[in-house]
Amino acid sequence: MKIEDIKKIGIAGAGTMGSGIAQIFARKGYEVVMTDISEEFLEKSKKLVSIFNSSLIEEGLMTESEIENTIKNISYSTDKRVFSDTDVIIEAIIEKMDIKQDFWREVEEIAKSDAIFATNTSGLSITGISKKIKNKSRFIGMHFWNPPHIIPLVEIIRGDGTEDKTVDTLVELVKRIDKEPVVVQKDAPGFIxxxxxxxxxxxxxxxxxxxxxxxxxxxxxxxxxxxxxxxxxxxxxxxxxxxxxxxxxxxxxxxxxxxxxxxxxxxxxxxxxxxxxxxxxxxxxxxxxxxxxxxxxxxxxxxxxxxxxxxxxx
Incomplete structure (x- = not known):
């Protein structure tokens, strides 16, 4: 996946982190699809995105026209099959290894063969999370910091099987959303x-x-x-x-x-x-x-x- 080909972002997990990540990409013009296990969680995500937008407006960091486009760029679903045409999938679900592993095993059967897989874990092993997927070369850590719509840092973490081109593409993607990437060269607990x-x-x-x-x-x-x-x-x-x-x-x-x-x-x-x-x-x-x-x-x-x-x- 080349950086120029990335147009659509899939995000799993509609909590504070997932909603903040969705807001960041949507604001920068990317098409974003957000998923979670219930409509209730998705409705809460919409409210969170609205709160993030409002806070940026109040601080003079975002315009009213940007809000309209940001909201328009995000769609919501309880069906993982919406990831079938996404270019990058970012997972921000519960911090439990087995649940993350099963999620990615299921998503690999749905996603495009060249889609990049990124987990927003705060410290679990990237290699461990990727255990149940076949193509580990496109799997990587992408750790945003809370609150994600404010904090600039994004840690890009290599797993044992992550290819250099996957790292390079995500570093460039992070720069394009006006965040600060750092590369964690070794899959160590807690990263940097x-x-x-x-x-x-x-x-x-x-x-x-x-x-x-x-x-x-x-x-x-x-x-x-x-x-x-x-x-x-x-x-x-x-x-x-x-x-x-x-x-x-x-x-x-x-x-x-x-x-x-x-x-x-x-x-x-x-x-x-x-x-x-x-x-x-x-x-x-x-x-x-x-x-x-x-x-x-x-x-x-x-x-x-x-x-x-x-x-x-x-």
Whole structure:
């Protein structure tokens, strides 16, 4: 499949991620067909797409005419056979290996022989997901980050059987929808972003559990220290600019002090046991009762949009 031949995108899974991915491609003029197991889920997807469109309008990142075309470019179905003429199929269904494997085995019997297969898994093995399909050369990971209509990053992940031309085509496709592609050359759990994110998360929990600082100050330290740098230069260029000798000497004594636990820490286990799951349960590290959950999401997205505008204008 050549990049010029890609006209129609199939998306399986009408949740937040699938709906956001559909909105992105439809906005860029691609014909998109969305599937899920029930009409109820598809109706929710239509509402999500509308919310994403509205937020982009409010931020001046999208025009009214673009909304009309975006909505027109998306169709919805509960029948996987609509994938028979799609050029790229992106799967964003439940994060369970066996369900994903069975989905792709079924879709391979329906799809065109040259269609590209992409899974939006957050960290499952790409090679593992492709186990039940015959042509593994066209199978690849394509991990969007939440919220997908805002966050620029898309990780392109090789499976053991993925061909170079499949990687190259998807990298170009990601650029054409104004996202930032990175290529994960080895099928490693968590890919790039989540490996970094959870290394930070583990140490953040360790700092709280060891009594070094409160969770509020851990967040503040990240936001106004390393997190302030990373959108501009990233951790490795930060080391270049700070001096690799300095980072080497600090590493020689600090690495030994950092957490290397292999199981979730007690501070996280207690929250789980109390069903304090964050925004979804109105309480986690922070309190999200009395509308604070919606306020937190709105503020997050507002700040993300500011970052996005900065990146576009930089």
């Amino acid at each position: 972003g989540n490996r970094i994110q959870f290394a930070v998360f583990r140490e953040a929990l360790n700092i709280v559990e060891e009594g070094i600082a409160t969770f509020e100050d851990v967040d503040r330290a990240m936001k106004y220290g390393p997190g302030f740098r990373y959108p501009i230069i990233g951790p490795l260029q930060t080391a270049d600019l700070g001096g690799l000798d300095t980072f080497y000497y600090i590493s020689s004594y600090l690495f030994n002090e950092l957490s290397d636990v292999k199981e979730p820490q007690e501070v996280l286990k207690k929250l789980m046991d109390n069903n304090e799951l964050g925004v979804k349960s109105k309480k986690g590290f922070y309190d999200y009762s009395d509308g604070k959950d919606e306020e937190a999401i709105k503020r997050r997205d507002k700040m993300f949009f500011k970052m996005l505008k900065y990146i576009h204008n930089a």
